[in-house]
Amino acid sequence: MSATTLALDGGIPVLGQPTAYPWPKLRPDWCEAVNQQLASGRLSIYDRSGVVAEFEDAWSEGHSLPYSLVTNSGTAALHSAFYGIGLGPGDEVLCPTYTFFATAASLFQLGALPVLVDCRPDGAFDTNHAAALVTERTKAIVVTHMWGLPCEMDDVVSFASRHGLDLIEDCSHAHGATYAGRRVGTFGAAGAWSLQTQKLIAAGEGGVLATDRRDVYDRAQLLGHFNKRAMKEMDPEGPLYPYAVTGHGLKYRAHPLGIAFALPQVAELTDWIDAKQRYARRLAELFHRIDGVTAVTLSRDGRVSAHYALLFEVDPKVLPGGRDWLVAACNAEGLEDMDVPKATSPLHTLHLFQAPTSPVTSYDRPCVRAAYPVAEHLAAHTFKISVPCAPRAFEDEDDRYVEAVGKVTDKIAGYLAERRAQQASARLAPVGRGVE
Numbered sequence: 001m002s003a004t005t006l007a008l009d010g011g012i013p014v015l016g017q018p019t020a021y022p023w024p025k026l027r028p029d030w031c032e033a034v035n036q037q038l039a040s041g042r043l044s045i046y047d048r049s050g051v052v053a054e055f056e057d058a059w060s061e062g063h064s065l066p067y068s069l070v071t072n073s074g075t076a077a078l079h080s081a082f083y084g085i086g087l088g089p090g091d092e093v094l095c096p097t098y099t100f101f102a103t104a105a106s107l108f109q110l111g112a113l114p115v116l117v118d119c120r121p122d123g124a125f126d127t128n129h130a131a132a133l134v135t136e137r138t139k140a141i142v143v144t145h146m147w148g149l150p151c152e153m154d155d156v157v158s159f160a161s162r163h164g165l166d167l168i169e170d171c172s173h174a175h176g177a178t179y180a181g182r183r184v185g186t187f188g189a190a191g192a193w194s195l196q197t198q199k200l201i202a203a204g205e206g207g208v209l210a211t212d213r214r215d216v217y218d219r220a221q222l223l224g225h226f227n228k229r230a231m232k233e234m235d236p237e238g239p240l241y242p243y244a245v246t247g248h249g250l251k252y253r254a255h256p257l258g259i260a261f262a263l264p265q266v267a268e269l270t271d272w273i274d275a276k277q278r279y280a281r282r283l284a285e286l287f288h289r290i291d292g293v294t295a296v297t298l299s300r301d302g303r304v305s306a307h308y309a310l311l312f313e314v315d316p317k318v319l320p321g322g323r324d325w326l327v328a329a330c331n332a333e334g335l336e337d338m339d340v341p342k343a344t345s346p347l348h349t350l351h352l353f354q355a356p357t358s359p360v361t362s363y364d365r366p367c368v369r370a371a372y373p374v375a376e377h378l379a380a381h382t383f384k385i386s387v388p389c390a391p392r393a394f395e396d397e398d399d400r401y402v403e404a405v406g407k408v409t410d411k412i413a414g415y416l417a418e419r420r421a422q423q424a425s426a427r428l429a430p431v432g433r434g435v436e
């Protein structure tokens with residue numbers, strides 16, 4: 001057995017222990033913020049005060065928007081945004097098929113219908129495809145900045161305004177990402193972010209919505225922030241004020257302990273985005289040593305990715321066995337972080353979107369109205385890997401993670417080169433045969 005015998009073939013894994021990017025970090029000051037919140041005794045915050053108000057103020061300031069609303073999940077933030085723009089039964093919303101299903105799933109609760117749209121080769125929303133799907137019922141468009149790479153927002157904004165549609169941005173992968181120098185989440189009627197554990201700003205569970213529209217903010221509050229908050233925040237002269245005490249049926253308040261943990265992270269977001277650019281380029285260099293592997297979501301052309309993950313495409317014509325072999329080989333070497341994003345199976349392949357159902361209406365029209373070859377190609381040929389952001393005091397740990405990735409990519413590249421050399425000299429079976 002040579003030093004380059006892959007762990008997949010019975011060799012010794014190059015990483016001594018299974019490695020995945022550790023996130024979120026448990027930095028002492030973030031944990032201390034949680035302790036202080038506990039000590040304050042405020043485990044429910046009924047109105048816009050305390051850490052909830054501090055988080056919302058920081059979020060609004062960071063996005064130059066007047067209104068932010070913290071929720072208990074990204075799904076709740078999206079639901080509140082859709083409710084905020086007034087969607088209801090019969091309305092259609094253009095929605096990417098290449099996204100996590102929560103981007104669209106709450107539309108069913110409103111009786112609105114997501115109409116699925118294909119993506120561009122880098123995963124971004126494809127307005128050319130969307131144009132063919134506009135009907136007289138289309139009221140809005142939601143886009144996701146997949147893996148952190150902003151969509152082409154000039155194009156998306158002009159498409160939305162050409163068709164008179166409200167634009168919602170799902171920024172759950174894209175905290176701090178910018179398009180032409182402007183943060184995502186600020187281009188349309190509202191932005192929504194998940195603050196779930198894996199996300200760049202991590203509360204454990206949580207979400208946040210931001211908007212410059214007072215009407216959207218008020219309606220969003222009515223959905224899940226009844227009584228004290230809505231009564232204090234809403235205009236007493238406004239037509240919706242009589243509903244403030246009860247709201248409109250849900251409770252979406254966030255847990256203050258999660259928000260206390262996330263709040264100190266917000267001030268560091270810009271630094272993290274810078275660090276992520278360096279690490280993403282380094283990870284791309286490492287994987288590009290393997291023929292047939294190409295980074296798909298690197299920042300470019302004024303689109304600065306938040307690199308929630310870096311997506312790579314594997315060409316099976318160059319690397320026999322393709323994506324699945326490469327992921328299995330790297331996993332066997334101990335690189336557990338590298339995986340196939342199964343939760344983001346294109347929405348048109350999921351039952352909910354093939355047979356849409358709603359508690360408030362019935363549908364006689366489908367979500368799936370086209371073919372989605374680009375999303376299917378990405379789903380079949382890509383893998384993702386986490387990109388470090390080097391929070392203060394964790395720079396060494398983050399460097400060690402990238403070193404570990406380098407050990408694995410070196411070994412795989414070395415193995416493939418060895419196989420090619422053997423094949424050339426002894427006319428062995430083609431590279432990769434036997435592992436397909």
Ligand SMILES: Cc1ncc(COP(=O)(O)O)c(C=O)c1O
Pocket residue numbers: 073074075076099100102103144170172173194195196206207
């Ligand atoms: C793109 C996208 N949108 C929405 C969500 C929903 O966020 P949450 O899990 O906080 O409800 C997620 C969560 O992973 C996501 O990745």
